[in-house]
Amino acid sequence: MAVKENIRPGGRSARVQASVHAAVRELLAEMSRAEITVPLIAMRAGVTPSTIYRRWGDLQQLLADVAVERLRPDMEPIDTGSGAGDLEVWAEQYAEEMSSGPGREYVRDVLAAQTGDNATKCCNFTRQQIEAIAVRAKERGEFFPDIDAVMDSVVAPIMYRILFGDVPTSARVRELVGHVFGQRKAP
């Protein structure tokens, strides 16, 4: 069950969401994920378990919803003066955050949910950050690769390596970025 977007701020629905999210974050800090249950969250949030089931469907969906909020970027990408520099700094930071303990937990929660809504949201957050870098580059009159090429050639290999094996080194991240800029003349 997808959570309604654009909940009226300050409305009852928004208050329930805020208090349930806060309860999950508190419990995650206090105990292991395997010990957390819907009744426990409901008690802490001051709502009934059925409110949670009605709104989120199941525990995994709620955990995914909380995780995606944690993965929402809280700043504009750093401005280094060039698109290539911005992408390099952003990609290194992305690799670092996603491979950290909490980063891995959030990504795992997002991917464990049955519906892909939250995973798509995560992907869109990433895309928006790269678009912001691309817009700045174009304002400076610089070349910047297609967003899809950046997603496929920089973001995807970083995430694949984090999920399926080794964390990419900074050097490898810089190589990936250099590469997508070098694709300029490729067909």
Add this chain to the structure above:
Amino acid sequence: MAVKENIRPGGRSARVQASVHAAVRELLAEMSRAEITVPLIAMRAGVTPSTIYRRWGDLQQLLADVAVERLRPDMEPIDTGSGAGDLEVWAEQYAEEMSSGPGREYVRDVLAAQTGDNATKCCNFTRQQIEAIAVRAKERGEFFPDIDAVMDSVVAPIMYRILFGDVPTSARVRELVGHVFGQRKAP
């Protein structure tokens, strides 16, 4: 807890593993994943729950272990007469299998486990398939890109798109393969 590799075939340990794996596969076919418990698997497999906990640690780790066996390739990559053709056919099949209902479930189970052992195993299966294609290409005297470049430029974007959003089209998969062959002269 990682499962011991190289279990002596036919030994007690191998028989326990085979019967527990079979029990999980049967139960997965009969009921939803959320209903499956360790005691239920133990009863079906004719072992005690503590045998399962001792060997696999927890349910998620066991599910990951079963899933990774399902993801083990059961054939050599198809020989089309050229490395580029082989990789194209293999990549299309990979995208199709991993984005199918069962494929997604297996990948989800593998990634949901706390330890990354099974995810690394999956990645190694994929790498071995590509290495087999590369060896054939070299025997024919053809150029074939680095295995790492294929992992980053073909495998990673296919998996990223399946996990975080849309399934890549066949056309896009062919483009990715064409591209990694085009990188030939890149630095």
